[in-house]
Amino acid sequence: MTRLAVLDAGTYYHHRTIYEPRYHDFFDEIIYTRDLPEVDLSAFDTLLVSCRTDPSVLRPRREQIADFLASGKTVVAMGSTGHPDWLPDVKWTDTPTNFWWWKEGGEIGLKIAAPDHPLFTHLTLADVTWHYHGYFQVPDGAQSLVDVGEFGSIFYEDTVSTPGRLLITSLDPMYHHGSFFMPATTRFLDGFLPYLKGIGAGLAKRTSVP
Amino acid sequence: MASCLFLQPIKGAGNDLPDVGDYVPDIDVVGHYDLETADLSRYPALCLPAHLDQRFFGSLTSKIEQFLNGGGTLVFNGHVAWPMLPEFQPFVPLNRFSLEDLQIHRLTDHPVFEGVATEELTYRRGVAGFYARGFNPPPEGAVNLHGVGPDRLPCDWVYERPSGGRIFMHAGNDLWMYVGSSDTTARIAPQLCAWASGKGPQQ
Numbered sequence: 152m153t154r155l156a157v158l159d160a161g162t163y164y165h166h167r168t169i170y171e172p173r174y175h176d177f178f179d180e181i182i183y184t185r186d187l188p189e190v191d192l193s194a195f196d197t198l199l200v201s202c203r204t205d206p207s208v209l210r211p212r213r214e215q216i217a218d219f220l221a222s223g224k225t226v227v228a229m230g231s232t233g234h235p236d237w238l239p240d241v242k243w244t245d246t247p248t249n250f251w252w253w254k255e256g257g258e259i260g261l262k263i264a265a266p267d268h269p270l271f272t273h274l275t276l277a278d279v280t281w282h283y284h285g286y287f288q289v290p291d292g293a294q295s296l297v298d299v300g301e302f303g304s305i306f307y308e309d310t311v312s313t314p315g316r317l318l319i320t321s322l323d324p325m326y327h328h329g330s331f332f333m334p335a336t337t338r339f340l341d342g343f344l345p346y347l348k349g350i351g352a353g354l355a356k357r358t359s360v361p
Numbered sequence: 362m363a364s365c366l367f368l369q370p371i372k373g374a375g376n377d378l379p380d381v382g383d384y385v386p387d388i389d390v391v392g393h394y395d396l397e398t399a400d401l402s403r404y405p406a407l408c409l410p411a412h413l414d415q416r417f418f419g420s421l422t423s424k425i426e427q428f429l430n431g432g433g434t435l436v437f438n439g440h441v442a443w444p445m446l447p448e449f450q451p452f453v454p455l456n457r458f459s460l461e462d463l464q465i466h467r468l469t470d471h472p473v474f475e476g477v478a479t480e481e482l483t484y485r486r487g488v489a490g491f492y493a494r495g496f497n498p499p500p501e502g503a504v505n506l507h508g509v510g511p512d513r514l515p516c517d518w519v520y521e522r523p524s525g526g527r528i529f530m531h532a533g534n535d536l537w538m539y540v541g542s543s544d545t546t547a548r549i550a551p552q553l554c555a556w557a558s559g560k561g562p563q564q
Contacts, residue, residue: 161413161417
């Protein structure tokens with residue numbers, strides 16, 4: 152099974168997401184972000200960079216993360232982490248966030264871009280739909296998983312920019328799950344963490360707590 | 362001397378947090394991890410964002426207690442998760458989130474909330490639940506300011522420490538997120554700064 156390490160930036164919402172029983176057992180290692188320089192990442196297959204981790208802490212670790220990717224490993228970078236500052240080939244466009252589309256009319260405009268991707272045995276469009284803070288231009292040869300209108304992607308997989316695999320998203324599920332807000336973000340984590348661990352969708356559903 | 366020192370939030374890309382300095386003059390701002398070396402004796406009040414590295418802040422307990430013992434005011438927003446100060450206890454979430462459960466009730470009048478309608482704390486653009494979804498249990502002797510839900514669980518409180526200083530607690534998003542709003546919640550940030558700095562009404 153995939154050995155999954157997760158970054159904890161010390162926030163209350165990371166605490167709820169990472170340490171409370173609902174998801175705790177998915178993580179083989181919890182790394183406080185400021186301890187990252189002392190951690191040997193070679194023991195892990197996947198590094199999950201939690202949403203809203205401060206880019207000022209990640210920027211000096213760019214080389215360590217590049218080395219991890221160079222060894223064929225996976226980096227998952229969630230939203231509001233300043234991706235372009237510390238990852239290669241990330242092209243980001245910041246947009247004002249529409250928190251209110253669901254109440255005040257209009258559509259958020261998200262669509263699944265790769266329905267056959269294994270991620271979508273774990274997640275539906277509704278599970279990735281709350282709001283987004285901007286979008287990415289997907290590098291040539293990489294695969295968008297969730298598009299926003301005709302603008303770009305809010306979630307893509309890149310196996311071409313490095314010898315490893317990048318999963319890049321603008322979604323910030325830990326912040327909202329950890330704030331007891333927005334049920335879609337909890338459903339997202341219910342599906343996404345088993346996917347990262349390589350656990351089948353059926354098991355994921357059975358282990359979900361209502 | 363500036364009225365309050367605001368700690369910058371942990372934050373990545375995205376512009377979903379307002380800049381309080383655009384609305385409240387006379388504040389200073391310090392980078393998140395620069396708090397470790399900041400000279401707090403220059404400020405009457407320190408205001409913490411909900412996007413706080415609580416593990417980092419919890420490593421500064423003796424510095425913060427020194428600031429409080431000297432008469433400082435500490436404003437905390439968010440949910441308590443890590444050990445930080447002896448007056449703090451872990452956040453207790455509501456176990457239901459119905460409209461009734463999310464109603465905000467005023468328990469004690471306070472200068473920070475003078476003229477602020479609780480209805481406008483409960484609802485933001487017609488949606489309930491932004492203000493508080495639980496509470497950080499107050500220490501004995503704290504004055505509860507707002508309660509959430511039918512049990513009026515103390516989501517806001519103020520505590521005068523016997524050994525000096527004050528703690529102003531809000532178990533939710535930054536109180537200054539309302540700066541620039543078109544309703545009475547816009548009063549909170551300037552009134553908070555006036556009270557915390559000791560320059561405005563105190564009771």
